[in-house]
Amino acid sequence: AQTVTQSQPEMSVQEAETVTLSCTYDTSENNYYLFWYKQPPSRQMILVIRQEAYKQQNATENRFSVNFQKAAKSFSLKISDSQLGDTAMYFCAFMKPNTGNQFYFGTGTSLTVIP
């Protein structure tokens, strides 16, 4: 079974500073996908960044980047130059391809950006 663990229930960061959210996962698979999703008060899950396990290069999307350590089964999200609009719940998620493409989500980290 796949499990995703987010050990930081709540975090805060000053506007314009950098923050890192942690995520670990457990799987016996070699090929899979990892994601970070943002859920603002509007409740819609919004894709922040994705990583294919077979790629050694860490994914980046503007101010968002990941540190993917496959051997350690770790997948942290770094947010640079934090903005007030980054305030939201952040969920780490795992997907095993070709099995209905279902997500396995962590319990989330509530991030507050302080002005």
Place this chain on the structure above:
Amino acid sequence: DAGVTQSPTHLIKTRGQQVTLRCSPKSGHDTVSWYQQALGQGPQFIFQYYEEEERQRGNFPDRFSGHQFPNYSSELNVNALLLGDSALYLCASSWGGVANYGYTFGSGTRLTVV
């Protein structure tokens, strides 16, 4: 280009009743997945519909059932509601072939069972 639309946005039901939630997928998507998000938790996979059939199912009892229509829209039905069914129900659509890329979530239906 419309995204995923869910209705209703909020719903209050009494224990033992039945409820139907609805989802219209994003234009061009043919696959619909349903997730249950309890308060303070991450979403949990209920099931996925593709070509009007249930393709994959999570660890949910048979009280949870669904349907997909020829226009790809979908319904989630929950019978004999329990207090523990209170949650945000999220629908996500994708295209059958590349679901890991094209997943789009709706804003959910907040179900409260009293």
